[in-house]
Amino acid sequence: MVLSPVLGKLVSKRVVLASASPRRQEILTNVGLRFEVVPSWFKETLEKSSFAAPYEYAIETAKQKALEVANRMHVKHLRTPDIVIGADTIVTVDEQILEKPVDKQDAYRMLSRLSGKEHSVFTGVVIIHCSSKDNQLETEITDFYEETKVKFSDLSEELLWEYIHSGEPMDKAGGYGIQALGGMLVEYVHGDFLNVVGFPLNHFCKKLAELYYPPLKHTIQHTKHDSIPSVDTFESLSDGESESSSFKEHKGASKLDSPSGVICNSENSSGVRTGSVVPLENQNGVLDSAAKVPSKILDLMDGFKASKALFVASKLKMFDHLKKRSPLKAEDIANEVGTSVCGTERLLDACAALGLLEKTPQGYNNTDSANTYLASDGEYSLHGYIIHSNDHLWPLFTHLESAVKEGSRQNHRAFGKKTEDLFNDYYQSQEVKQRFMAAMHSIAHLTARDVATAFDLSEFKTACDLGGCTGALAHELIQIYPNMKVTVFDLPEVIANSSCFQPSEQYTAPVTFVSGDFFTDDLPEADLYILSRVLHDWPDEKIHVLLNRISTVCRPGSALLVAETVLDEQKTHPPRTVLQSLSMTEGKQRSGSEYKQLLEKYGFTNTQIKITGNLLDTVLCFKKSQSSWHAQK
Numbered sequence: 001m002v003l004s005p006v007l008g009k010l011v012s013k014r015v016v017l018a019s020a021s022p023r024r025q026e027i028l029t030n031v032g033l034r035f036e037v038v039p040s041w042f043k044e045t046l047e048k049s050s051f052a053a054p055y056e057y058a059i060e061t062a063k064q065k066a067l068e069v070a071n072r073m074h075v076k077h078l079r080t081p082d083i084v085i086g087a088d089t090i091v092t093v094d095e096q097i098l099e100k101p102v103d104k105q106d107a108y109r110m111l112s113r114l115s116g117k118e119h120s121v122f123t124g125v126v127i128i129h130c131s132s133k134d135n136q137l138e139t140e141i142t143d144f145y146e147e148t149k150v151k152f153s154d155l156s157e158e159l160l161w162e163y164i165h166s167g168e169p170m171d172k173a174g175g176y177g178i179q180a181l182g183g184m185l186v187e188y189v190h191g192d193f194l195n196v197v198g199f200p201l202n203h204f205c206k207k208l209a210e211l212y213y214p215p216l217k218h219t220i221q222h223t224k225h226d227s228i229p230s231v232d233t234f235e236s237l238s239d240g241e242s243e244s245s246s247f248k249e250h251k252g253a254s255k256l257d258s259p260s261g262v263i264c265n266s267e268n269s270s271g272v273r274t275g276s277v278v279p280l281e282n283q284n285g286v287l288d289s290a291a292k293v294p295s296k297i298l299d300l301m302d303g304f305k306a307s308k309a310l311f312v313a314s315k316l317k318m319f320d321h322l323k324k325r326s327p328l329k330a331e332d333i334a335n336e337v338g339t340s341v342c343g344t345e346r347l348l349d350a351c352a353a354l355g356l357l358e359k360t361p362q363g364y365n366n367t368d369s370a371n372t373y374l375a376s377d378g379e380y381s382l383h384g385y386i387i388h389s390n391d392h393l394w395p396l397f398t399h400l401e402s403a404v405k406e407g408s409r410q411n412h413r414a415f416g417k418k419t420e421d422l423f424n425d426y427y428q429s430q431e432v433k434q435r436f437m438a439a440m441h442s443i444a445h446l447t448a449r450d451v452a453t454a455f456d457l458s459e460f461k462t463a464c465d466l467g468g469c470t471g472a473l474a475h476e477l478i479q480i481y482p483n484m485k486v487t488v489f490d491l492p493e494v495i496a497n498s499s500c501f502q503p504s505e506q507y508t509a510p511v512t513f514v515s516g517d518f519f520t521d522d523l524p525e526a527d528l529y530i531l532s533r534v535l536h537d538w539p540d541e542k543i544h545v546l547l548n549r550i551s552t553v554c555r556p557g558s559a560l561l562v563a564e565t566v567l568d569e570q571k572t573h574p575p576r577t578v579l580q581s582l583s584m585t586e587g588k589q590r591s592g593s594e595y596k597q598l599l600e601k602y603g604f605t606n607t608q609i610k611i612t613g614n615l616l617d618t619v620l621c622f623k624k625s626q627s628s629w630h631a632q633k
């Protein structure tokens, strides 16, 4: 995200493009945006004459398309996206709005009106920020439009019909596609070319920049406000929650039309910024001089301290104590946990500085996030995974230098044991086994909804989650698809310990647990097999055995759902997954095309990939009939 770092602000969000237009998908994919495509069902039938200007019609249509998708995802699929993007492109000539032609005659009518003339192409775009409050969908809508002027040459009847017979006009506004054969009809274009193709990318990036970083009032008159902000401005910001709160703060500021919150602090200090020694801020509040602070690099340098503070506070169950009773002073917590008062106070302050706790004169409180994700009994507790990160990943990563030099996992240095012995240990020590399962459960529970709903799986009557561990995904599946019967297949030691992770509610169709080794034992029959966070862990030889076995038991028409984080084709995104590879397992993370290729090798076809933008993406593929698979091999 070098050219338009503002798009990086969307990385941690569930972004949905409410459009079936392959051009829009391509434009946004090409700049590295990760999003889901959910075409809108809204019929483009608004009364054109009720709009004062054509662009108002395009914006309203775009808005209705996006709102329809946001509502449908919220109500029907129980998934509220963070951002829905909608667009509508129209062509106007002689004050008439032209949309997509309904048939060849209609295309002829449109193109002959455009022949030899200049016309306008308008794209209306809306960006809807969604949230869910008391199960109600709440939306904040931002819209804009872009106009591009296009002039056609005089078109002969012959050329016109030849073009129409090419089939190109039919799914395009005004009956032409400037990006392909239609380009030959065009004498000039004034304005954004991509706007004609269906998505005004430049204006979109500027709009996002305005939304996430509105210009400061005191500097705006000195700055030309027509460029996309510089790299540091956006990339230095962190992911996740803090991002959405920064969005709110800045949006609030823009509504009030005067700096407030974070921005206000920088303006207050502007009083001392008159001398030449103190660098001036640019329109985004970032220092402009050569002395500007490389905050991203500084954050990376300090990242390990923040991780360790989180790990230790979790290990000492400070978030659990604060969930039970708060506010608590440092001495109270130190007494409960058995730690020094001064050390505890420093750790609690660090957690408050990181936004995990709130500090008040009465003592410390958990934030909502700490209650949900950090307390060990939180609804989506990550406690298990945090402890695993502290006890297992941290020691491994302290030997990263050796790992890079030797190109291998450093279990021998970190734990004094070879990888195989360490693995066997997991199934001997009850405590380590429980800890590992708790870690897997944390992530599976947190990602279950995403994985279960990325595709409509209602056609499958039976599913088998191979390596399904505690059954977190299986339980989510039967909640969403009540007619589905789900089996969890995992090692006997895992199944024996899974009972303490079962949800308290009673389900009418319980999950079945079957023990076995998916490399050697018979796999249960199912219409849908699931491999969630399995493939990236194993070397190619093992994957060969596993996929071969699944392919053999899979009937034609049955499917395999793989849940993993799918890397981009360059394999540098998302960073969390790229960093995970540094633990040097024998397995590897893969890009979408690599998963597709791998699955095709084992007779799976029609591969569809859903990038959820969250922790796990999903790949769904179907078993080919035996004959066509063998014919291809």
Ligand SMILES: Cc1cn([C@H]2C[C@H](O)[C@@H](COP(=O)(O)OP(=O)(O)OP(=O)(O)O)O2)c(=O)[nH]c1=O
Binding pocket: 018, 019, 020, 021, 022, 023, 024, 039, 040, 044, 065, 087, 088, 089, 090, 091, 100, 121, 171, 172, 173, 174, 176, 177, 178, 179, 182, 196, 197, 198
């Ligand atoms: C003028 C012109 C339009 N187009 C396309 C862009 C849009 O996809 C289409 C206009 O129709 P739209 O209704 O804007 O979009 P769509 O139906 O393709 O997709 P959705 O409604 O699901 O968002 O015309 C070109 O591809 N090239 C061109 O030169």
